[in-house]
Amino acid sequence: MEAEDYAAGCCFSLMCQEDGADLLGDGFADEDGGKLLLMYSAGDDNDGEEDEEGYMDHLVSKESSFYSADPSPSMASEDWFQCARRDTVRWILETRGHFGFCHRTAYVAIAYFDRFSLRRCVDRSVMPWAARLLAIACVSLAAKMDECQAPALSEFRADDDYDFSCDSIRRMEVLVLSTLDWRMGAVTPFDYLPCLSSRLRRFNGAGRGGGGGLIAVKAAALIFSAAEVASVLDYRPSTVAAVAVLAATHGVLTREPLESKINSLSPTCLLEKEDVYACYTMMLRDPSSPSKTAKRPASDRSDGDSTYARLDAASFSVAAAMNNNKRVRLELPAVHR
Amino acid sequence: MGDGRGGGSNRPAWLQQYELVGKIGEGTYGLVFLARLKPTHPQAAGRRGSPIAIKKFKQSKEGDGVSPTAIREIMLLREINHENVVKLVNVHINHADMSLYLAFDYAEHDLYEVIRHHREKLNLSINQYTVKSLLWQLLNGLNYLHSNWIIHRDLKPSNILVMGEGEEHGIIKIADFGLARIYQAPLKPLSDNGVVVTIWYRAPELLLGAKHYTSAVDMWAVGCIFAELLTLKPLFQGVEAKATPNPFQLDQLDKIFKVLGHPTVEKWPTLANLPCWQNDQQHIQGHKYENTGLHTIVHLPQKGPAFDLLSRMLEYDPRKRITAAQALEHEYFRMDPLPGRNALVPSQPGEKIVAYPVRPVDTSTDFEGTTSLQPTQPPSGNGPPGGQPVPRQIPRQMQQPMGGMQRMPPGANMGAFGAAPQAGMVGMNPGNIPMQRGAGGQSHPHQLRRKADQGMQMQNPGYPQQKRRF
Structure with a gap:
């Protein structure tokens, strides 16, 4: 089966209409003759490659602080949460398309959502609107971090099922910022794509052509389809990126060729084979099939856990409920614990 | 609550x-x-x-x-x-x-006030030990930032703080990260931020419209600050053209070229690719600048290590400009007086201790x-x-130093x-x-693979041979 089928089969048709310009760092192509390089070079011509590798090493060393080795709280394994999460991820991806954000911005927003969900329980009683409010805050924050121009909060109100006040969104932003401890930097699989793609080109001896861009677009679709299925904190971003690039290039591989290709693609990343295979399997799973339970075993929820605050109906006062059938106006006061 | x-x-x-x-x-x-x-x-x-x-x-x-x-x-x-x-x-x-x-x-304290105190109150240059220690610590902090792929983008004397009396007396702290960017973020023109940034410390590639910041822009600023520590005057005091969002700052470039001479494509090959170099040929390329000589302004012997370091920081081509890691290894820092942890208090007996306001x-x-x-x-x-x-x-x-800058x-x-x-x-x-x-x-144990040979140290300030000093 060809990789195209996977890319086409995933739910983001808008992916395929794009040129993936933000994926290979082409947006960064600069007049100074550099490429995605922020560090200067001392003169010789190999510096581009060396910088890229140095940058990749930096990312790998940094990513461990963003992916979670802790077991997910039980919320993640409950069906209603899985549902709400999938809806949220889809909404984030649609919103990315709507505003024309980079792929990375959407991924960062999803990562904020997943990190938030690790630290706070969003009560079922406030679903689905609390998830939407959270999603808006995550996208807004991700855009503020990564986009040149972040939309005004009011722009998130248009064309939607809910009507959140700007103040509610702002308060949710603050809640996300403090819940994530203001650690808003993130390493994503998209940060690895330019480097992995050029490694692949060197490795396969392929010309620059359109192939790299196409692979990157496919890889992006696969990365998002994986993000839809499970928390983006479950796998290292470097693993996700490497797996996505291989899956986009080769389609379905059995385990052994997969491992050998991974090793040649990513010699400096310490990729765990079990992780790679699990990630690969998850990524190429038919997204329409019923979701399996979360990768990690659920632990019993303890409501008194001091690090795990709850968001429930009492935290949100629904001030002017039900303007019409669908639109709910929400006020979010400071959240108590 | x-x-x-x-x-x-x-x-x-x-x-x-x-x-x-x-x-x-x-x-x-x-x-x-x-x-x-x-x-x-x-x-x-x-x-x-x-x-x-x-x-x-x-x-x-x-x-x-x-x-x-x-x-x-x-x-x-x-x-x-x-x-x-x-x-x-x-x-x-x-x-x-x-x-x-x-x-x-x-x-x-901060370097803006330290320099101003020497210029306006003492009418006395800053002693060699203090200049060298301040510069070394500034480079040390910058090297840390650059190793973590962070570019400051707004280095200037008022953003470089110096601790007052106490445990950390005389230690430099790089401040104001309002414009700093980490690697992934798209880099937008300074004017987009709605923040007025003084142009005196801005690197020539930015003035000529380079869209992408490299850590070399910070090193240019360090060079300007080094010269200012020596002379007590901003090295390139251009008048900012504020009306235009265009990065092209003719007066600032003029000030730079008058001191450093005309940049050439031979010495700076990517110069020809810079948007303003192409667009504004009549303004700059038509001009003939005589090289008045940096050394006459900073009063340094042309063959001495201090001048050598300064001119490597003020190298036109950002790719050839000295890095923070390289600068820390420069001969200048191995010569007497050696840099120390308390930049404000020279260890040499007989040196006068300046009471900064x-x-x-x-x-x-x-x-x-x-x-x-x-x-x-x-x-x-x-x-x-x-x-x-x-x-x-x-x-x-x-x-309000520097034309209203914060x-x-x-x-x-x-x-x-x-x-x-x-x-x-x-x-x-x-x-x-x-x-x-x-x-x-x-979480950066591996990041220095490529730079390990440049004497990087992440945490230990590593003052050169500091045992001799303390």
């Missing part, structure tokens, strides 16, 4: 942990206050009365939510941990108006930024290091402070997450 008020006062409870001294800075971002920790402050143990600088971000419009500048600055500060870089001590949120306050340890404090302004008719506090008992009385007026006109809040790096939980702040911080230095600051 959630409204951020408490205890019979209009002030949020967290604010009542601080004793306000007064306002010490103001800019487009907001206000900076000097405060002291009250003994009731949960972090006050052993630090009673410690001076704290509190930076209050201007309230963003409700429709914009939390300001992107604040988010980026705090995010960067949370990941940074180095002796020569300011350290964020706390983030407070006033839920009543959703305003943000950042708490830093207080630094009494303390920062002026406007004691008539409260935390909300409103001015009261009567000062609420007497001037702090924070005398100048040399015991020399420094006249203070109340209220006093705030200094002064940045001081900060510092006192370990125990950052890790303490904020027990007294429940309800102020929605997540109530104690600010802790975590993985972010220590």
Whole structure:
């Protein structure tokens, strides 16, 4: 089966209409003759490659602080949460398309959502609107971090099922910022794509052509389809990126060729084979099939856990409920614990 | 609780942990206050009365939510941990108006004031030991930032703080990360931020329209600051053309070319690709600049190591410009006088110790930024290091260095402070997450592969042969 089928089969048709310009760092192509390089070079011509590798090493060393080795709280394994999460991820991806954000911005927003969900329980009683409010805050924050121009909060109100006040969104932003401890930097699989793609080109001896861009677009679709299925904190971003690039290039591989290709693609990343295979399997799973339970075993929820605050109906006062059938106006006061 | 008020006062409870001294800075971002920790402050143990600088971000419009500048600055500060870089001590949120306050340890001096004191009050150049120590520490902090793929983008004397008397006396802290960017973020033109940045320290490639910042832009600024430490005057004092969003700054380029001569494509091959070089040929390329010589301005022997280092920092081609790591290894720092940890106090016997003035404090302004008719506090008992009385007026006109540019809040790096939980702040911080230095600051074990041979040290300040000095 060809990789195209996977890319086409995933739910983001808008992916395929794009040129993936933000994926290979082409947006960064600069007049100074550099490429995605922020560090200067001392003169010789190999510096581009060396910088890229140095940058990749930096990312790998940094990513461990963003992916979670802790077991997910039980919320993640409950069906209603899985549902709400999938809806949220889809909404984030649609919103990315709507505003024309980079792929990375959407991924960062999803990562904020997943990190938030690790630290706070969003009560079922406030679903689905609390998830939407959270999603808006995550996208807004991700855009503020990564986009040149972040939309005004009011722009998130248009064309939607809910009507959140700007103040509610702002308060949710603050809640996300403090819940994530203001650690808003993130390493994503998209940060690895330019480097992995050029490694692949060197490795396969392929010309620059359109192939790299196409692979990157496919890889992006696969990365998002994986993000839809499970928390983006479950796998290292470097693993996700490497797996996505291989899956986009080769389609379905059995385990052994997969491992050998991974090793040649990513010699400096310490990729765990079990992780790679699990990630690969998850990524190429038919997204329409019923979701399996979360990768990690659920632990019993303890409501008194001091690090795990709850968001429930009492935290949100629904001030002017039900303007019409669908639109709910929400006020979010400071959240108590 | 959630409204951020408490205890019979209009002030949020967290604010009542601080004793306000007064306002010490103001800019487009907001206000900076000097405060002291009250003994009731949960972090006050052993630090009673410690001076704290509190930076209050201007309230963003409700429709914009939390300001992107604040988010980026705090995010960067949370990941940074180095002796020569300011350290964020706390983030407070006033839920009543959703305003943000950042708490830093207080630094009494900055290079702008140090230079000004020598130029206007002492009429005396800064001694060699101090210049070298300041420069070395600045490079040390910058090397740390660059190794972490952070570009400061706004280095200038007023953003480089120097600690006053105490445990960290004479130690440099790089401050103001409002414009700093970490690798992934798209790099936008400076003018987009709505922040006025002085052009005097701006690298020629930016003035010629390069769209992408490299860490070399910071090294150009260091070169300008080095020269200013030597001469007490800004090296390239161009007049900014403010009307245009165009990065092209003719007067600033003119000032640079007059000193360093005309850049050529032979020496700077990518020059021809810069947008303004092509677009504005008639302005610059038509001009003939005589090389007046940097050495005559900075009064350094052309063959000496100090001049060599300076000219490598002011190299036109950003790809050839010396890196912070390389600069730290330069011969200049291996010669007497060797750089030391306390830049303000030379270890040479007989050297005069300069008593730098303390920062002026406007004691008539409260935390909300409103001015009261009567000062609420007497001037702090924070005398100048040399015991020399420094006249203070109340209220006093705030200094506005560099054409209205803001002064940045001081900060510092006192370990125990950052890790303490904020027990007294429940309800102020929605997540109530104690600010802790975590993985972010220590998660870079591999990043230096390529630079390992350049003598990088992450944490140990590693003053060259400092045993001889102390």
